[in-house]
Amino acid sequence: MNMIQALNSALDLMLERDSAVVVMGEDVGYYGGVFRVTDGLQRKYGEHRVLDTPIAEGGIVATAIGMAVNGLKPVAEVQFADYIYPAYDQIVSELARLRYRSAGEFTAPVTIRTPCGGGIRGGQTHSQSPEAIFAHVSGLKVVMPSNPCDAKGLLIAAIEAPDPVIFFEPKRLYNGPFDGDPDKPAVPWSTHPKGEVPDAYYRVPLGKAEVVRQGEQITLVTYGTMVHVCEAAARRLGLDAEIIDVRSMVPLDIETIAASVQRTGRCVVAHEATRFAGFGAELSASIQEHCFWSLEAPIQRVAGWDTPYPHAFEWEYFPGQVRVMRALEAAMEAQ
Amino acid sequence: MNMIQALNSALDLMLERDSAVVVMGEDVGYYGGVFRVTDGLQRKYGEHRVLDTPIAEGGIVATAIGMAVNGLKPVAEVQFADYIYPAYDQIVSELARLRYRSAGEFTAPVTIRTPCGGGIRGGQTHSQSPEAIFAHVSGLKVVMPSNPCDAKGLLIAAIEAPDPVIFFEPKRLYNGPFDGDPDKPAVPWSTHPKGEVPDAYYRVPLGKAEVVRQGEQITLVTYGTMVHVCEAAARRLGLDAEIIDVRSMVPLDIETIAASVQRTGRCVVAHEATRFAGFGAELSASIQEHCFWSLEAPIQRVAGWDTPYPHAFEWEYFPGQVRVMRALEAAMEAQ
């Protein structure tokens, strides 16, 4: 399965298993979503389980909260992560804090799915990765899978979670793994072990990172599209690098990360979002706190530049293999 | 002057000097603002220079952008930083990127003032410090003064800046410096050197940190209310601490900060906002990158807990002197 099919399968299973699950969003119903993640679901489950909605992200999240309070488990799509900001108030002030402010009497287990990241020539408004501004907000779980197998298991876990989850889908990975080289012919997920996705129900737990490649020389901490870019960069440099796919930004599996860095003594943190005050800062700061005495070189951050995501300079903006390689080299050289 | 008077003086001067300046926001006109920062300005400059607005933070920022595009210099107040989220989309998607996306043809030099921080028993919706979610957004300048003298000079600089500025005002400092001890009788600004505020026009440049106390043993990097808490904590421990008031989160004066940490070899970063993915993470990560080889101990972060700001546990939540002292001790002990 590719990632779209894996996500579709997760939604299909959950609509089937739990009559409280409803899918909602712009163009998700009859049309099946602009990325076709909800394809066929309205036909199968009806217009009352898979709802097209008005174009108002704030209204989508607000009504999803109300539905969740009334016992449903809404899975809301925001068409692009770049368009999640009109819903930011409902997410931050309401969704994230409802359980807390009502001492657990009211809860809103809403899942918000949204495609993020660049690499599809989407320009400044179809390429953003705003995970950091959600990770900072107490009460939200924040997830980003890097492959179809995790995508399905994490989405099922997110829908079943009693807490709100912001579920980021790196859109450049929808149809195949992408190692950062736009000039290479596209590779389908069928060529990748994580493209093998069981048809049945299964969960990937929230809050657990995955060591996707074991290594001894250096630890690469990353998530989403950058997992594949980091793998390629490490390979090109012939480094025995350990690569950790964070998967879940909140809660963060700092134990797995710290154990690795304590062993390797070197670390590069990589993401696609803007660098300044991005999630990489939290990773770097946390790793430094847990591993200071093991560190043999400064932790390097690889990220998008501190500018909007420009249409024409997509590949100069994108933190590709060379940017990762340079950081790896810097981290390996220093002593 | 206290901080309210200093801010009022800045607005007064700018309304006087530049006919393009307009002040707008909820209750800022006839009433003079719920914290009285705009007191008397409508009477002096008229209803067309100092505007009461509908209660719609998104609309306030949007119309301010339109006004700025038409040559005005709006200074918009958001009554509490906790209520800035409905404007988040206009700030992030529009205000921050207008210059960029139009290659400089259109600009919106809007200043957004908003009171932040806890300490006034405001509970979860009158106490937040959301600076990190603005610092992450390219195109915004982000400022937070810690005293009346800076507040006036920075606000004037913000209004005159050709770029949008998010201007946070630590409300607990409005009437006097606050060292984190709620049981101590309140102290007025007249007792503090930074309470001496010139009546005349002057600027404090954006992008420059200030060393508020020189020291050799350790560097405390902080801003807003926490500047005073850190001073008290260092004093209580009898440490020869250097204390840096960041003042401007974006652009960040990393040079001043790094120079200090390179000298002292130890560092504590402190703010009131939630810890996880807060601005302290960026400070810690940047300092680590610049000063790794000088660091003698891990950089410690002091912050609010990763929960909403609770009404009843205000002082258990607030990062007070003891929390700072413990971090200082940890940073001093480690070797």
Next chain:
Amino acid sequence: MKPHSRLHIPQPPSRPGQPPDFSYLELSAAGGVPRPDVNARVRDLDFLASGLVRVLDEQHQAVGPWHPHLEPAELQVGLRHMLLTRIYDERMQRTQRQGRISFYMRSLGEEAVSVAQAMALRPGDMLFPSYRQQGLYMVRGRPLVDLMCQLLSNTRDMCRGRQLPVMYHWASGRIFSISGNLATQFPQAVGWAMAAALKGEDDIAATWIGEGASAEADFHHGMVFAAVYRAPVILNVVNNQWAISMFQGFAGGENRSFAARGLGYGVAGLRVDGNDFLAVYGATRWAAERARTGAGPTLVELVTYRGAAHSTSDDPARYRPRDDYERWPLGDPVERLKKHLIALGEWSEERHAALVSELGQLVTTSWKTAVGFGTLTDGPHLDPDLMFEDVFEEMPAHLERQRAELAAERRAGVAAGNT
């Protein structure tokens, strides 16, 4: 710049020192507005947004098609709830002045809104209030002690110390948690109602927003979603003329009624005398029947007046005439219902005085009980460890760590001489 501008700035009719002027208020005679069939086409209901549904006339008689014909006993219950709300408000305000609680907000003059509306709804209907509908709690019977414990953030605080005073909630009483952020509850109520309809259940939702807050985005979100899905919801705008210091003109009230906002969405808009218990009751019944029979949402504007300050942090003498509330043309809701009951021969000044004193007693005893569970200043206090609970259902490791840090910090604080 040229000195003269055409930008219109809304003007309140009077400011401090001037005589109150309510000539702007458009009135209808009691019984003057027809009551259409609940399933009438929305397009044929426009007149409801400009009229003012009133039942009680100048002679304290109930007249016209909106008269809900309640039993005297029901009216007495309504009077009791309104009075209790008022007395509770007065006393809690006083405790705030004494420093016992940190903040308070009264609903003086608006008691009919929440009391009559809650009485007109069914217990299963879900309520999404703002901070000025404490009458809902009186009608649904939450013990005062529980509310007071919330105000005191004490050991029995339903919010476990997390919320400002007055931000109650009550899941089993079907009253949603109050948010400090304006307007957010409005579209949430619509979502709740959508879910009820999806599940084929009969309960409806009702929500309240201030006229000032109706300028927020969430008002629009609520209207659009309610209109599109014809959600079974009553959308109330409480137009008490003020939003802190700003007159309703700053929310657009100079041009058209707030009820009229419904029209463009194809949502029935109903303008009601919010100080007329019977009109509010009758209008709410009508809107509830519409919702419950699948005819869709109704936007109800309740025209009333904020008799007191915005909150204990506010001083209205800075921006409006002192005696304005006494001159408000729609009078006082408690007085009007009382006079109606007296006119019916079902009430008297003596019974009224007795009721006032009984309710005063109730508030006093409740307060005594409540402070026994602690106050914010004097304790006993809630365990600060509670701060880390309910962020998530299960506490993640980083919060466990922070909880331990706080414990260590508190021990260190005691050692260092902090209290």
Next chain:
Amino acid sequence: MKPHSRLHIPQPPSRPGQPPDFSYLELSAAGGVPRPDVNARVRDLDFLASGLVRVLDEQHQAVGPWHPHLEPAELQVGLRHMLLTRIYDERMQRTQRQGRISFYMRSLGEEAVSVAQAMALRPGDMLFPSYRQQGLYMVRGRPLVDLMCQLLSNTRDMCRGRQLPVMYHWASGRIFSISGNLATQFPQAVGWAMAAALKGEDDIAATWIGEGASAEADFHHGMVFAAVYRAPVILNVVNNQWAISMFQGFAGGENRSFAARGLGYGVAGLRVDGNDFLAVYGATRWAAERARTGAGPTLVELVTYRGAAHSTSDDPARYRPRDDYERWPLGDPVERLKKHLIALGEWSEERHAALVSELGQLVTTSWKTAVGFGTLTDGPHLDPDLMFEDVFEEMPAHLERQRAELAAERRAGVAAGNT
């Protein structure tokens, strides 16, 4: 859950494979809607929101009070701009299919909206469009080459490579930068107009939003602020019946016209045949005069049809009948104006064919010039250093550092064998 729900789900009249059905559309006869005085009270204008202002009748004659009585030469200019818009759209769509540009959005069927409106406004009036009003650029005379260079993100791209194709801007032509985020321009236009009024200037603002996007918060913000301050602004809702795959019912269009949204705010609402060049012109003139004379804002709904796909990323055959556009009751704006001119004896099929070929030529030559300045795929390319400019007016140190890092990275990339 019970199987039956009362939640209403809006239904488009027809889906792929079904015959198009436009019986839902409420029409008025050409000349059938009265034209009130521009300074009439908003309350007396409700009828304008349910009627449909039309000027061109079935016999291609211009009739009724909204007829703007333009000179034939002006009509010919209008026809030219509409045709140019259409031909430009077709050709740019084709270049996208050929992979020369990354994305495109046509305005097929909606050309009268932007062309007639821009012509009815003054050059000093400020325009805040969405992405489907390219006709504004034709009217105001921006050379096609400039627009094409933006589409190509080439060395002369006005956006310096930062924006997706079609996201133009033109400060000296007084057309605001187009945002990828829906609806944000709507309240910004109101702010611009407020500033004009504050400064006592005579220019007004006009803005365009899709009917789908009118569900966004910013629609409400724009309406509230425009109403409260009576800002000199024209607020246009382009109701082209579709928002990507969603029929206008999902924005609330099943219940009431979008023009009617104005009523509740006290803003005049005007429903216009958006495919009738003369009606659009006449209506815009009326709204502009209202704004310029201080009578306040007007909400104009332009009833039209999205003739083509939403964008080059969309396939409408998945969700609507293939031949729907041909059956659209309001016809094609270009055809209708053309026939009117012919009926006036001021145009002919021959002149039309000659114009089509002239404009085709213009597009061809312009394209040749534009690609000479580079294409996204083949270069010459913009200097990537430009990426770091215009984030702020002056480049701060951290961006200087990142610019240097990129330069080093590119050198390293070349060394490592990357292109």
